[in-house]
Amino acid sequence: MKSLSLKRLLVTSALLLWSLTSLASSQFTGPSRDANGNVVPTPKGEQCVEPTADMRANHMKYLLHKRDLTMYDGIRTKQHSIVACIDCHATPNEDGKIVRIHDDSNQHFCASCHAVASVKLDCFECHADRPVEAFSDADYDPVQQLDEALAHSDKPHALMNRKVQ
Amino acid sequence: MSHLDQETDMKNTAKSSAPNKIDQYRRRFLGGSVAAVAGVAIAPGVFLQTVNAKPADQEVTANNRWGLLIDTTKCASGCSDCVSACNKEHGLREIHGPETDAQWIRKVTLKNKSTGHTINLPMMCQHCEKPPCVDVCPTGASFRRVDGIVLVDKHICIGCRYCMMACPYKARSFIHETLTDQLPHAPRGKGTVESCTLCVHKVDRGDGNTACAEACSHGAILFGDLNDRSSEISRRLATTGGRELRAELGLNLGVRYQGL
Known part of the structure; x- marks a missing residue:
């Protein structure tokens, strides 16, 4: 328990330090940038669902709580839902492109902080890392996807072995 | 602070x-x-009308028991619209072919060899009231929601696949590959087991239908509330009946079949 709280204290202070430095640097540049100079996407809304400091420290607890409410009880309000977080925070970068969590630039809202804090997050192994509107019709259409995959590949794709009913 | x-x-x-x-x-x-x-x-005989669309901030209740009624006499041979619709709805894509790919719903053809009589039907998770997958799950990841929908909590699924062994209907699939581009309403990932969710996101949204039932142009799939006596599914079950597959197991299935 002791080592756990010590670890938490360290992480919190690291986050605090980081947020202070990022705050300081953002005063001198246009778009907000983190300690490494990476652009942090500006969220769509004006105010987060909780105060920023609270979210920095506790967002994972809110998400964990909401995930159980959604899965077991079917409560699908936007408050603290990972889909709603992404809808607001995963905004396009300076070039107008929707950034993805695994992009090397670490411009994804979650990645921009987690990379600096060196905390691995695996939410997006399963969950969508971009907002609902960033999905095209092709994302919902397996056949179209297959065609696109084949069009952009010069070697035989694994999907070519599919059996058509 | x-x-x-x-x-x-x-x-x-x-x-x-x-x-x-x-x-x-x-x-x-x-x-x-x-x-x-x-x-x-x-009062005896007086029931409150259940409304399909629940407010988003309210818990699901055991007042509803969602289920499907499948009329095999209407299910067409060679048609797989329900399978495509399910794949599209949940972002299921072909990766290494039918042997290892996730199948939430599949078309089954039964042929009586002596008479030659053929039956077509879609098979999916039967959403048991007493699901064997839930019984055997060592982590509690397999669970049954109070409204009868059997789901996997993939956050605590360790991918042991006991549930796949226990399921009498072979309804569950294991994800072998790293997935990308999952849809926002259907999170799926490597190392977990998954199956038909009875379009739980649509049910919670109040759509009152599943993707497979919407896609079936032959009207072979009917979605509804088994607990609501006035729902079409209950009325059709009451008048024309419906069979549970492997009823001898006593699992009280949410999916019923006609014409078997």
Whole structure:
């Protein structure tokens, strides 16, 4: 328990330090940038669902709580839902492109902080890392996807072995 | 506010998960008893009309039991619209072919060799009232929602695949490959087991239908509330009947078949 709280204290202070430095640097540049100079996407809304400091420290607890409410009880309000977080925070970068969590630039809202804090997050192994509107019709259409995959590949794709009913 | 204060504050405002679950079970038990008493108290034979669309901030209740009625006499040979619709709805894509790819719904053809009579039917998770997958799950990841939908909590699924062995209907699939571009309403990932969710996101949204039922142009799939006596599914079950597959197992299935 002791080592756990010590670890938490360290992480919190690291986050605090980081947020202070990022705050300081953002005063001198246009778009907000983190300690490494990476652009942090500006969220769509004006105010987060909780105060920023609270979210920095506790967002994972809110998400964990909401995930159980959604899965077991079917409560699908936007408050603290990972889909709603992404809808607001995963905004396009300076070039107008929707950034993805695994992009090397670490411009994804979650990645921009987690990379600096060196905390691995695996939410997006399963969950969508971009907002609902960033999905095209092709994302919902397996056949179209297959065609696109084949069009952009010069070697035989694994999907070519599919059996058509 | 110090970091420790925040910790305590969180416990007060947002319930932590372990005691929270127990509280929920207690509440459900109490809620269930109260509802039962209230049901009797109103009047015999008078039922409150259940509304399909529940407000997003309200819990699902055992007042509903969602299910499907499949008319095999209408299910067409060679048609797989329900399978395509399910794949599209949940972002299921072909990766290494049917042997290892996830199948939430599949078309089955049965042929009586002596008479040559052929039956076509879609097979999916049967959403048992007493699901064997839930019985065997070592982590509690396999669970049945109070409204009868059997799901996998992929956050605590360890991918042991006991549920796949236990399921009499071969309804579950294991994800072998790293997936990308999952849809926002259908999170799926490597190393977990998954199956038909009865379009739980659509049910919670109040669509009152599943993707497969919507896609079936032959009208072979009907979605509805088995607990609502006035729903079409209940009325059709009452008038024309419906069979459970492997009824001898006594699992009380949410999916019923006609014409078998």
